[in-house]
Amino acid sequence: xxxxxxxxxxxxxxxxxxxxxxxxxxxxxxxxxxxxxxxxxxxxxxxxxxxxxxxxxxxxxxxxxxxxxxxxxxxxxxxxxxxxxxxxxxxxxxxxxxxxxxxxxxxxxxxxxxxxxxxxxxxxxxxxxxxxxxxxxxxxxxxxxxxxxxxxxxxxxxxxxxxxxxxxxxxxxxxxxxxxxxxxxxxxxxxxxxxxxxxxxxxxxxxxxxxxxxxxxxxxxxxxxxxxxxxxxxxxxxxxxxxxxxxxxxxxxxxxxxxxx
Amino acid sequence: xxxxxxxxxxxxxxxxxxxxxxxxxxxxxxxxxxxxxxxxxxxxxxxxxxxxxxxxxxxxxxxxxxxxxxxxxxxxxxxxxxxxxxxxxxxxxxxxxxxxxxxxxxxxxxxxxxxxxxxxxxxxxxxxxxxxxxxxxxxxxxxxxxxxxxxxxxxxxxxxxxxxxxxxxxxxxxxxxxxxxxxxxxxxxxxxxxxxxxxxxxxxxxxxxxxxxxxxxxxx
Numbered sequence: 001x002x003x004x005x006x007x008x009x010x011x012x013x014x015x016x017x018x019x020x021x022x023x024x025x026x027x028x029x030x031x032x033x034x035x036x037x038x039x040x041x042x043x044x045x046x047x048x049x050x051x052x053x054x055x056x057x058x059x060x061x062x063x064x065x066x067x068x069x070x071x072x073x074x075x076x077x078x079x080x081x082x083x084x085x086x087x088x089x090x091x092x093x094x095x096x097x098x099x100x101x102x103x104x105x106x107x108x109x110x111x112x113x114x115x116x117x118x119x120x121x122x123x124x125x126x127x128x129x130x131x132x133x134x135x136x137x138x139x140x141x142x143x144x145x146x147x148x149x150x151x152x153x154x155x156x157x158x159x160x161x162x163x164x165x166x167x168x169x170x171x172x173x174x175x176x177x178x179x180x181x182x183x184x185x186x187x188x189x190x191x192x193x194x195x196x197x198x199x200x201x202x203x204x205x206x207x208x209x210x211x212x213x214x215x216x217x218x219x220x221x222x223x224x225x226x227x228x229x230x231x232x233x234x235x236x237x238x239x240x241x242x243x244x245x246x247x248x249x250x251x252x253x254x255x256x257x258x259x260x261x
Numbered sequence: 262x263x264x265x266x267x268x269x270x271x272x273x274x275x276x277x278x279x280x281x282x283x284x285x286x287x288x289x290x291x292x293x294x295x296x297x298x299x300x301x302x303x304x305x306x307x308x309x310x311x312x313x314x315x316x317x318x319x320x321x322x323x324x325x326x327x328x329x330x331x332x333x334x335x336x337x338x339x340x341x342x343x344x345x346x347x348x349x350x351x352x353x354x355x356x357x358x359x360x361x362x363x364x365x366x367x368x369x370x371x372x373x374x375x376x377x378x379x380x381x382x383x384x385x386x387x388x389x390x391x392x393x394x395x396x397x398x399x400x401x402x403x404x405x406x407x408x409x410x411x412x413x414x415x416x417x418x419x420x421x422x423x424x425x426x427x428x429x430x431x432x433x434x435x436x437x438x439x440x441x442x443x444x445x446x447x448x449x450x451x452x453x454x455x456x457x458x459x460x461x462x463x464x465x466x467x468x469x470x471x472x473x474x475x476x477x478x479x480x481x
Contacts, residue, residue, distance in 0.1 A: 054384060087387060090384070093385075097378060097381065097385075099378055101379060101385075103379065103396075104401065105400050114386070114388075115388060118388060118396065119388060164385070
């Protein structure tokens with residue numbers, strides 16, 4: 001039995017008086033595809049943001065790939081991580097955002113090559129060759145010289161996926177990556193993610209409102225409410241036979257709102 | 262009093278000498294202001310209050326006191342503590358830091374306009390803080406603020422006659438010395454006005470061009 005690639009232990013996250021994550025613990029196994037579902041404000045996006053070190057935590061520990069994420073060994077005891085440690089840890093993790101967050105002043109190709117050249121010292125030639133491979137995989141190779149403003153939302157998101165992959169992370173975080181898209185553009189992004197799941201053994205954490213996709217994509221589904229995991233299990237169990245009343249209510253509302261399950 | 266064209270041509274060489282100094286002081290002052298403004302703007306955003314607070318107070322202090330007083334201070338008071346500067350250097354430092362505090366506000370607005378998602382994308386792709394500033398934030402923040410910065414630099418240009426108070430031989434000072442030796446004021450002082458007007462008008466046209474070129478808000 002391999003050990004978990006992510007161990008989240010008793011995480012507390014507050015914004016002022018508001019408690020977003022309340023003593024949350026969970027493990028993720030290497031290569032696992034995890035879907036995080038739940039109502040807005042349930043803390044699922046916050047977990048991804050914490051794993052990407054975009055938020056600070058107010059308590060608890062996280063271990064990623066054998067190292068503490070927010071702590072480091074200093075003179076024999078555990079201290080708060082410094083920027084250098086965080087940078088080392090971030091090489092293991094990539095993230096795709098709801099609103100793409102492409103760099104608008106750089107063309108598609110430069111969006112992808114910027115970080116590998118700056119952070120891994122890749123040559124321009126090597127970085128561009130790798131970027132073209134990734135663009136080919138997401139079906140965007142012919143748009144390499146376009147600016148982000150010239151792309152549709154679905155195309156932007158496929159570029160954003162390629163940008164995250166260019167750093168070869170072990171863990172990919174997808175934060176509602178289709179929520180900002182027009183409905184007809186959702187499928188092209190989901191197709192890329194299906195392909196990615198089939199072709200790589202990356203660990204993936206997915207926050208989504210696409211229940212049908214979550215069902216097909218995930219090995220395990222976690223239902224969040226009020227900063228806690230209410231229920232977890234295999235997609236079939238969660239979506240067909242939810243045990244908890246809150247899960248049942250949530251799924252009923254989602255279906256009523258027109259989402260496929 | 263009659264306008265004397267022959268006298269105008271006679272005083273043209275010293276006036277042009279002065280104009281050169283005026284333009285030089287403006288260009289150097291603008292460069293100093295652009296750099297000082299950027300440093301102040303970034304320092305004021307520092308997460309450490311030990312840096313952000315004093316820098317903010319200093320900027321408010323410089324903005325809140327007259328440029329002429331600052332110029333006197335730099336040129337006539339600093340020598341008392343052993344810092345002797347040539348008039349032009351003192352003038353450029355005075356202009357540059359004074360307008361740098363205004364430029365800092367422009368930078369601050371430009372930097373605040375870069376969406377938070379851009380900082381987050383930079384962090385998610387593991388750029389360092391320095392790399393984030395250089396490759397992500399500033400290239401997006403600076404183009405939209407170029408018209409506002411240029412506006413301040415035109416204002417600064419029109420304030421350069423203050424440098425005559427610290428003996429810089431710029432346009433106004435040359436005109437004054439011509440007038441004082443010939444007892445004719447109308448031609449030299451009028452010519453100073455004309456020179457400033459012509460250059461300001463050219464600058465305003467250039468500014469319109471910059472506004473059209475950069476003030477468009479790009480779709481993110």
